[in-house]
Amino acid sequence: xxxxDKMQQHTGVSLNDVQKQAVRYSDGPLLLLASPGSxxxxxxxxxxxxxxxxxxxxxxxxxxxxxxxxxxQDMAQRFDQFFGKLTHEKVHxxxxxxxxxxxxxxxxxxxxxxxxxxxxxxxxxxxxxIILRNIFTEIKDTNPTEDEMDxxxxxxxxxxxxxxxxxxxxxxxxxxSGIADMYKAYExxxxxxxxxxxxxxxxxxxxxxxxxxxxxxxxTKYQRRFEYILTDESQDNSVIQHExxxxxxxxxxxxxxxxxxxxxxxxxxxxxxxxxxEFEKNYPQAKILTMTQNYRSTPEIVKTANDFIKRNxxxxxxxxxxxxxxGESIEIHNMQRYELxxxxxxxxxxxxxxxxxxxxxxxxxxxxxxxxxKLNKAGLPFYMKDVDLKFFRHWIVEDIINFMRLSYNDSRVxxxxxxxxxxxxxxxxxxxxxxxxxxxxxSVFDQLQTVRHADYQEQALNKTKKLIKKINIxxxxxxxxxxxxxxxxxxxxRSTAEHLGFNEEGLLGVxxxxxxxxxxxxxxxxxxxxxxxxxxxxxxxxSNKGRDVVTLSTLHSAKGLExxxxxxxxxxxxxIPSKDDLKRQDExxxxxxxxxxxxxxxxMTRARKHLELLTYHLKDDxxxxxxxxxxxVRRLVKGxxxxxxxxxxxxxxxxxxxPVNAITKKDDLQLNSYVEHHVFGxxxxxxxxxxxxxxxxxxxxxxxxxxxxxxxQGFLCNIEE
Numbered sequence: 005x006x007x008x009d010k011m012q013q014h015t016g017v018s019l020n021d022v023q024k025q026a027v028r029y030s031d032g033p034l035l036l037l038a039s040p041g042s043x044x045x046x047x048x049x050x051x052x053x054x055x056x057x058x059x060x061x062x063x064x065x066x067x068x069x070x071x072x073x074x075x076x077q078d079m080a081q082r083f084d085q086f087f088g089k090l091t092h093e094k095v096h097x098x099x100x101x102x103x104x105x106x107x108x109x110x111x112x113x114x115x116x117x118x119x120x121x122x123x124x125x126x127x128x129x130x131x132x133x134i135i136l137r138n139i140f141t142e143i144k145d146t147n148p149t150e151d152e153m154d155x156x157x158x159x160x161x162x163x164x165x166x167x168x169x170x171x172x173x174x175x176x177x178x179x180x181s182g183i184a185d186m187y188k189a190y191e192x193x194x195x196x197x198x199x200x201x202x203x204x205x206x207x208x209x210x211x212x213x214x215x216x217x218x219x220x221x222x223x224t225k226y227q228r229r230f231e232y233i234l235t236d237e238s239q240d241n242s243v244i245q246h247e248x249x250x251x252x253x254x255x256x257x258x259x260x261x262x263x264x265x266x267x268x269x270x271x272x273x274x275x276x277x278x279x280x281x282e283f284e285k286n287y288p289q290a291k292i293l294t295m296t297q298n299y300r301s302t303p304e305i306v307k308t309a310n311d312f313i314k315r316n317x318x319x320x321x322x323x324x325x326x327x328x329x330x331g332e333s334i335e336i337h338n339m340q341r342y343e344l345x346x347x348x349x350x351x352x353x354x355x356x357x358x359x360x361x362x363x364x365x366x367x368x369x370x371x372x373x374x375x376x377x378k379l380n381k382a383g384l385p386f387y388m389k390d391v392d393l394k395f396f397r398h399w400i401v402e403d404i405i406n407f408m409r410l411s412y413n414d415s416r417v418x419x420x421x422x423x424x425x426x427x428x429x430x431x432x433x434x435x436x437x438x439x440x441x442x443x444x445x446x447s448v449f450d451q452l453q454t455v456r457h458a459d460y461q462e463q464a465l466n467k468t469k470k471l472i473k474k475i476n477i478x479x480x481x482x483x484x485x486x487x488x489x490x491x492x493x494x495x496x497x498r499s500t501a502e503h504l505g506f507n508e509e510g511l512l513g514v515x516x517x518x519x520x521x522x523x524x525x526x527x528x529x530x531x532x533x534x535x536x537x538x539x540x541x542x543x544x545x546x547s548n549k550g551r552d553v554v555t556l557s558t559l560h561s562a563k564g565l566e567x568x569x570x571x572x573x574x575x576x577x578x579x580i581p582s583k584d585d586l587k588r589q590d591e592x593x594x595x596x597x598x599x600x601x602x603x604x605x606x607x608m609t610r611a612r613k614h615l616e617l618l619t620y621h622l623k624d625d626x627x628x629x630x631x632x633x634x635x636x637v638r639r640l641v642k643g644x645x646x647x648x649x650x651x652x653x654x655x656x657x658x659x660x661x662x663p664v665n666a667i668t669k670k671d672d673l674q675l676n677s678y679v680e681h682h683v684f685g686x687x688x689x690x691x692x693x694x695x696x697x698x699x700x701x702x703x704x705x706x707x708x709x710x711x712x713x714x715x716x717q718g719f720l721c722n723i724e725e
Contacts, residue, residue, distance in 0.1 A: 011053070014086075014089075015085075017086070019050060023046075026260075030232065030258065033257045033258075034259070034260045035291070037295065037320055037322060038263070039322065040300065041301055043299055044295065048068070048262055049079065049082050053086060053090070053091075056093060057087075064096070066095050066230070066234070067098065069098055069236070071240045073102075077097075100249075101205055104211070107216065107222065108215065117198075117200070119203050122202050132157075136157070139190055140156065156183060156186060159176060159183055161206050162272065163176060164210055165209070165245070166243050166276070181505070213244055213248050223251065232260070238262060239265055239267055241275060242273065244274070265281060265320055267605070268599065269602050277318075297325060297327070300326075300566050300612055301609060302331030304330070304334055306325060311640050312601075312604070312637055336616075336617050336619075337619070338621075339619070344620065345574075346374060349375075349618070354382065358568060360553060362554045363562065363610065364557075365571065366558060366573050367580045376538060376542055377520070380541055380709070382713055383709050383710075383713060384554070385545075385684070386548060386555070390558055391543060401514065402422075407423060407427075408475060408476075408528045411476040412528070415447055417439045417443045425496070426493055427468060427491040429449075429465055449465050450469075475487065480522035480530070481525075484515070488519075494512070525695070530694060559572075562607065568611075568613045569613065569616075570607070570611035572604075573618045574618075575618060576629060576631055577632060580633065581600040582596075663718060666718030673711070675690070675692060676689060680720070681720055687702060687707075696709070697720075
């Protein structure tokens, strides 16, 4: 019985001809191009098993490198499932950073150098973010925003992973002036003591490469130790990671590179698909195999995705196919308004009998905010693949809350100091200094009337005082509109964006998000409370992992995952492709938009059975164009029925049969009474305030819902205590 028959009998896994070729090929470089759903992880594990059981290669001579720690753990678990009873040898599954750390630690010990990590958790004594925040403040004379910190961190990582010299720093696009100087200052700070350098995670790669290049003893040791090297998800490797692997594989070059150039989507991290496209140039004796049979999706999804990705000219030629049975057509929904897109998705999730195998995918984390708000109001739990809470700490959110705080108490000099330059009151630094030194706890606007000021300012101060006071008696939605328009806050944002190079559309988008969250809330206190609720809901959504709930994820984080049903939302130009993608294409740089094509392709190929693509014409009263990618998909599936739907969630009938014992009247809700929720089970009502109800569930703890939605949809039922 040969290896493949034995493995089929032992594991039930039957490999196709190409997979068998990949497993058997073990002498020399191999590029295994694996289309989505083609069984690459299974093939890679079978290849490792073949090396152990057939080629009799010791486990310690095999190095399997993956893109992430989670991938390494997944591969190790799968290998154990396949071969745990056939061999006791333990193969080394590692991330590239973990391997680099091993090399660096060995070299520094040899040189008697002590080093300190500046990343790896909040308990790090001197954290990278603290160092960079101090450098930013010193150079710019102002504290960085969260967005600026993210951009600075991304810039530094990109420079190192692309192996850029100081002369090349200016070629990297950034909205932060002086960012190259910040990078240089950061590097200088970390290396000011050569006997005790500070290292971040990317420094592991930089030092590792330098050590392998310069220390013959260490280089030879690892080259001899690892007779076979296998790398997974290699399309995500950066330039420096490719260089490390290239050195390790020499001189035998027994290297198996598993990749899909069509799924390279991390250019902003420094990944370089060109390295894959030049594989034969770098390894003239290389063998290239293509695994193109998709075992995941229906022919409708596979054929459309395969034709769509061909719009990218720089790629390996391959034809993805499937032998799966025919399924449903791809659905395209062209809504009139953005809100209808969300309403439609909510209704579909409510009707779903299998939410655990359903995912809502989007390009940007900002798309999740309103979606989470709607899901929560509808009483629908969810799991977020990648929780990003930066929205709730955004300086615009803080500004809006501060305006509201000032409306409650306009004697707060400390609050006025934070927003005085962001409205039409023309308050000077000198006047602010006077208030800070002479505050008599009365209205700051009345106090300013006693300070010397220009004639035009008196009218402005009176108007501002009235508007600030008015905010306190308005509902939150109207209050935000007053802040935006009448107080001049939106004008201030536009000016800030213009002068500092910020993305104006993104900043105004934060305001629009806040305005929508405010809809239906009775007062400013309820609005502030709702923001905290949403943040907590998102933060704790991880606890729903594995439950029968829908998954929310960015397209980037969904890579490698699969679901029966996938909804891709916000498919408009300006999002996917982004405005920057389109701008750089106009400037002659096609790389960003080609990566956006690959990202769209990744999203499509997450779906097993059912794929819906959603777009709209209007968002926040502004016209938007549907994604050019969606237009292409529409052309590819023309001749089949394309679905156009406009639905109003508020006007819809309940999407499920309401039980006879469902609570449909507010008067029937009593504190401390027990209820049954259609998803969370039994719980006790612990809070009834305004439009919200809080229930302590036996299975999942405390949850809050909108009362009117619960009553309308019959989510809560009376039960005996």
